[in-house]
């Protein structure tokens with residue numbers, strides 16, 4: 001028996017909240033369930049950076065969990081899922097996961113994902129990076145986390161912001177082997 005086709009989607013308060021919104025849209029369209037957990041600052045970034053309302057973002061998800069409800073199923077490693085993505089991922093959330101300081105549900109869900117050895121993908125957004133932030137990301141990478149910076153490529157000739165966003169969302173889905181057509185792969189299928 002396989003695991004249910006559902007992903008935990010964490011949205012934290014880094015710039016680039018549109019990445020998380022787009023991920024929820026794509027999962028919905030692919031028929032993959034999403035368990036959303038948003039930090040307070042993620043909610044604020046939705047209002048600051050986009051024309052979405054927080055309630056509209058919540059409605060994109062299959063289920064939304066209160067970020068301080070530790071009685072949520074996400075607080076248990078027994079909750080079956082494909083893994084977890086955090087996009088965008090703030091440096092504060094990177095630090096929390098790196099040192100196991102699970103004082104909100106997003107951090108606890110990431111902790112559980114790691115201890116159950118399920119895939120965990122973080123899409124950090126910060127620049128420039130200081131030594132502490134780089135060390136935290138190295139700690140996470142050594143623990144098996146995929147660090148997938150919000151740094152879209154340009155070789156697929158993006159024409160608008162949506163194309164840039166889709167590149168990162170697509171690369172994130174690639175980690176889980178989820179089929180999609182969000183970006184054109186470099187020379188895949190070419191004979192030379």
Ligand SMILES: Cc1cc2nc3c(=O)[nH]c(=O)nc-3n(C[C@H](O)[C@H](O)[C@H](O)COP(=O)(O)O)c2cc1C
Nearest residue numbers: 012013014015039041042048090091092093125126
């Ligand atoms: C407009 C705005 C943009 C921000 N952008 C970033 C960012 O790109 N990266 C980051 O690490 N923090 C950023 N922050 C700061 C985080 O929101 C802050 O550190 C917060 O504590 C993160 O908490 P959370 O991880 O629980 O959401 C931003 C804050 C604001 C108001």
